[in-house]
Amino acid sequence: MKDFIYSYPARVYFGEKAAAKALPVELPKVGKTVMLAYGGGSVKKSGVYDEIFGLLEEAGKEVVDFAGIMPNPTYKKVQEGAALVREKGVDFILAVGGGSVIDCCKIIAAQAVTERDIWEMEFKDHVYPSEFIPMGAIVTASGTGAEMNNGAVITNEDTMEKAGVLGAYAGFAVLDPAYTMSLPAKQVISGAFDTLSHSMETYLGSPRDITLSDEIAEAVMRNVIRNIRILLKDMNNREARSELMWASAMAENGILKIGKVTDFQAHQIEHQLGAYTDCNHGQGLAVIHPALYRHLCKDGAKQFARMARKVWDIPAEGRSEEELALAGVEALADFVREIGMPATFTEMGITDKSVLKKVADTCNLTAGCCKKLSREENLEILEECW
Ligand code: NZQ
Ligand code: ZN
Numbered sequence: 001m002k003d004f005i006y007s008y009p010a011r012v013y014f015g016e017k018a019a020a021k022a023l024p025v026e027l028p029k030v031g032k033t034v035m036l037a038y039g040g041g042s043v044k045k046s047g048v049y050d051e052i053f054g055l056l057e058e059a060g061k062e063v064v065d066f067a068g069i070m071p072n073p074t075y076k077k078v079q080e081g082a083a084l085v086r087e088k089g090v091d092f093i094l095a096v097g098g099g100s101v102i103d104c105c106k107i108i109a110a111q112a113v114t115e116r117d118i119w120e121m122e123f124k125d126h127v128y129p130s131e132f133i134p135m136g137a138i139v140t141a142s143g144t145g146a147e148m149n150n151g152a153v154i155t156n157e158d159t160m161e162k163a164g165v166l167g168a169y170a171g172f173a174v175l176d177p178a179y180t181m182s183l184p185a186k187q188v189i190s191g192a193f194d195t196l197s198h199s200m201e202t203y204l205g206s207p208r209d210i211t212l213s214d215e216i217a218e219a220v221m222r223n224v225i226r227n228i229r230i231l232l233k234d235m236n237n238r239e240a241r242s243e244l245m246w247a248s249a250m251a252e253n254g255i256l257k258i259g260k261v262t263d264f265q266a267h268q269i270e271h272q273l274g275a276y277t278d279c280n281h282g283q284g285l286a287v288i289h290p291a292l293y294r295h296l297c298k299d300g301a302k303q304f305a306r307m308a309r310k311v312w313d314i315p316a317e318g319r320s321e322e323e324l325a326l327a328g329v330e331a332l333a334d335f336v337r338e339i340g341m342p343a344t345f346t347e348m349g350i351t352d353k354s355v356l357k358k359v360a361d362t363c364n365l366t367a368g369c370c371k372k373l374s375r376e377e378n379l380e381i382l383e384e385c386w
Helices: 018-029 042-046 048-058 075-088 099-111 118-123 185-203 212-233 238-252 265-277 281-296 301-310 321-338 355-362 375-384
Strands: 011-014 033-037 062-066 092-097 135-139 151-156 161-166 170-175
Touching (some): 011 018, 018 170, 033 099, 042 092, 062 075, 075 099, 075 151, 099 118, 099 135, 099 151, 099 161, 118 161, 185 212, 185 238, 185 281, 185 301, 212 301, 265 375, 281 321, 355 375
Parallel strands (some): 011 170, 033 062, 033 092, 092 135
Antiparallel strands (some): 151 161
């Protein structure tokens, strides 16, 4: 295990009526003007907006509305939000939504307090923000775990990059599974697959020898697989939604990463695919993972074989380590089919094949797993996803 420092700055309020428990405790600690940030309107339909607005009014806050944060949030939207924060003198940002809303707010919180352009600051000067407008997160779609870290994935339409930007941590997070009940089945499953992806990309990083973090990751993966299967039979199963909501947070709150160098190659490819096609994150991952892992599993046979045994319950008897590793990857590919996720880019609705080369040429190549891909092999993988 590598040396580490672990600190977690947010309070998590989990469960039924969590917002009604959290906000009366948390809001008195922050200033009067609160920006209520949300997406394209699902919170208005579900009634979550009215509930949160009521709690803000009860706490005597002045509410500044910030609507329309889109899936795959753009850097332009960040700038719009930061300008509004400055104009209205916002003291606190409350993000109500899925990963997109929460991520956008993390960077608004940073951009609003500096004259410097955050993108240039982070990617050109490698300087990271340390001052923020404080924020909280109320989760309505789980999967990304965005509420429990300070990384935000933002699309810069000028540079055609979808990249991880460091921003604010939410000071508190509200996770009420009831808020996810209005989420369409497709998004429930794609969010859960995202959690599975985070766990795999962490597990398959280094060191190669099994650590406590890896054993916890195995438990998270098994939990996600089991609960997706429960939801496929009964999409309204509250217990399964609750389990997936906490699994999502567990995969991205840093605990699985303790003592590890993570991989996240599938994410790097998917993010650039998102930059060029604005595709759904979990779906992109479902297509990329099996193809990528068919290329990596021979070099990382020990870890892949362990994942096959521990996560997919594939018996080792009669198989070499490499065969076992590949059998685990095929079990993942079968699972993608079983849960009705797309297995090719065409099934995702992507029609322009020329994006593949652009993605292959521009995505980051990581060395976290067993080998670093060449641009050529990266393109091969993307073509196998077609
Ligand atoms: O915009 P609204 O109308 O709210 O609709 C959203 C959106 O269309 C809808 N939705 C959310 N909660 C709902 C609901 N619909 C009905 N009922 C509800 N309760 O769901 C759609 C998708 O929302 P979005 O926030 O985009 O989904 P998700 O949570 O999957 O977030 C995806 C974004 O997070 C990034 C992804 O790249 C993508 O940009 N990620 C962030 C990470 C992080 N910060 O740690 C890690 C991930 O790997 C990921 O990259
Ligand atoms: Zn993800």
